[in-house]
Amino acid sequence: MQYKHNPKYLQSVEFDLSKLSISSDLTEIIANTEIVIIANPAAFLTKTFEHLPKGLLKDKIVFSAVKGIIPETNLIPAEFIHQSFQVPFSNIGIICGPCHAEEVAMERLSYLTIGCSTPEFATEIANALACRYIKTTISDDLIGAEISAVLKNVYALAAGICSGLGYGDNFQAVLISNAIQEIERFIDVVSPIHRDTKSSAYLGDLLVTAYSNFSRNRTFGFMIGKGYSVKSAQLEMNMIAEGYFATKCLMEMNKNYQVEMPILTAVNNILYERISPIMEIRILSDKLS
Amino acid sequence: MQYKHNPKYLQSVEFDLSKLSISSDLTEIIANTEIVIIANPAAFLTKTFEHLPKGLLKDKIVFSAVKGIIPETNLIPAEFIHQSFQVPFSNIGIICGPCHAEEVAMERLSYLTIGCSTPEFATEIANALACRYIKTTISDDLIGAEISAVLKNVYALAAGICSGLGYGDNFQAVLISNAIQEIERFIDVVSPIHRDTKSSAYLGDLLVTAYSNFSRNRTFGFMIGKGYSVKSAQLEMNMIAEGYFATKCLMEMNKNYQVEMPILTAVNNILYERISPIMEIRILSDKLS
Numbered sequence: 001m002q003y004k005h006n007p008k009y010l011q012s013v014e015f016d017l018s019k020l021s022i023s024s025d026l027t028e029i030i031a032n033t034e035i036v037i038i039a040n041p042a043a044f045l046t047k048t049f050e051h052l053p054k055g056l057l058k059d060k061i062v063f064s065a066v067k068g069i070i071p072e073t074n075l076i077p078a079e080f081i082h083q084s085f086q087v088p089f090s091n092i093g094i095i096c097g098p099c100h101a102e103e104v105a106m107e108r109l110s111y112l113t114i115g116c117s118t119p120e121f122a123t124e125i126a127n128a129l130a131c132r133y134i135k136t137t138i139s140d141d142l143i144g145a146e147i148s149a150v151l152k153n154v155y156a157l158a159a160g161i162c163s164g165l166g167y168g169d170n171f172q173a174v175l176i177s178n179a180i181q182e183i184e185r186f187i188d189v190v191s192p193i194h195r196d197t198k199s200s201a202y203l204g205d206l207l208v209t210a211y212s213n214f215s216r217n218r219t220f221g222f223m224i225g226k227g228y229s230v231k232s233a234q235l236e237m238n239m240i241a242e243g244y245f246a247t248k249c250l251m252e253m254n255k256n257y258q259v260e261m262p263i264l265t266a267v268n269n270i271l272y273e274r275i276s277p278i279m280e281i282r283i284l285s286d287k288l289s
Numbered sequence: 290m291q292y293k294h295n296p297k298y299l300q301s302v303e304f305d306l307s308k309l310s311i312s313s314d315l316t317e318i319i320a321n322t323e324i325v326i327i328a329n330p331a332a333f334l335t336k337t338f339e340h341l342p343k344g345l346l347k348d349k350i351v352f353s354a355v356k357g358i359i360p361e362t363n364l365i366p367a368e369f370i371h372q373s374f375q376v377p378f379s380n381i382g383i384i385c386g387p388c389h390a391e392e393v394a395m396e397r398l399s400y401l402t403i404g405c406s407t408p409e410f411a412t413e414i415a416n417a418l419a420c421r422y423i424k425t426t427i428s429d430d431l432i433g434a435e436i437s438a439v440l441k442n443v444y445a446l447a448a449g450i451c452s453g454l455g456y457g458d459n460f461q462a463v464l465i466s467n468a469i470q471e472i473e474r475f476i477d478v479v480s481p482i483h484r485d486t487k488s489s490a491y492l493g494d495l496l497v498t499a500y501s502n503f504s505r506n507r508t509f510g511f512m513i514g515k516g517y518s519v520k521s522a523q524l525e526m527n528m529i530a531e532g533y534f535a536t537k538c539l540m541e542m543n544k545n546y547q548v549e550m551p552i553l554t555a556v557n558n559i560l561y562e563r564i565s566p567i568m569e570i571r572i573l574s575d576k577l578s
Contacts, residue, residue, distance in 0.1 A: 098463060169389060170400070181487050200463045204463050
């Protein structure tokens, strides 16, 4: 607070302290607000919220910018908020990309999709977040957009693996085309509402992650493709790629749905079943078109 | 022929002369074949074929690997073949990417989609072209796939312009998501059959062109975004980007259909109406979501 920036991430961004009231006392902060935006990693969500009073979030509007699945319970953030704090789904929303934080920090024009089944809440958040370099649109697809945001990390990881193995741009384009179809197949089963997965919140988010140099998941996959073990890739990167955990959680989730997901399965086989990336991607390549 | 390679393009590829019978006498070559694959630039199609006997192609199966619109007539290659040589559409097919020739030459795994309204012909060509590093699928969407292959060059050019102007990956992802929707809107009007534009032949082809370093259209657009004039960008590149001509032809074509195509229109304004790229892309950015 003293230095007006976060000392660990995006240090160059200076905060306007006159507009902020910063505290580490979550109960107090939440009690005094109407709208809560949660933006910490999925892996720490349970820990962050476990000691809070159960009724604390009940009448709040809660938006999640968390991308990932909560490892302890295999829940997406919206489900976690709903189950842990009895917040009705109509009061829960999601903030989706395509958006690398690094580019937002550089004030490069970026688009956010605000998903909530209550359009007024989506509009309120969309208006609040829009600025010179942020454009916002709204969507009613809370669950689909949230799952898509998790799945894209797995496909970015897959893209990295293939790139590390020496596959080229032609193959990458086929992989990503199949990935967005795999996303659609899955979310259409989990939450069957009308949606166009070619929209920015789905396809755009997949593209920005799978094709970008900022992507941790792609980098992690690239190292796996180059022959690093999972352990040594993690040590080398000094951070953990969300897609690594997401893969396991999504495989678990899909046990209930049995959707055909060849790319997810291939990544799972490589990361958790110790099957050689060369073999696994060769097998996968016969399933793509 | 003497040196077993093309002296101008992809020189490192050596031809197996025992399998080829090479001639510059098109009439003779075509008269003695059942299947004709046409693979020269759209700009030279009229000139190449204008002196051939009108009945020459009539009973042939004709596949086009041409990507572009014939400038003299604003026709896509399938229409040109149909109109110039009375070949029925059922005998005409298209070979689609996503496929940079450079990567095929390096024997990197690539996928082709073979489009023809007669499935047996599509299958025959698909089988003939498949090999260790080429996988093929078939489609019945001759017209849609062909137009999509032309449009993608325009969007690659747009991606280059934005990149040259300093827009980042976040914006690029939004642009491409909107581009595939624009492709779908247009071809669904021009040729209303069932198709999934998330397939490799559409989305994949768009991705490989818009995101790849091999793309001439992207490079051309990048120079325009950096402030080069059309003329100087063309001189500098020493080759002409197909998307430059395609833009004009497609705008012309869309006069009949009146489909909403903001990205195509923006590129047209920049290339042909001399509107500043900065201004035009700023206006475009308000139309994307």
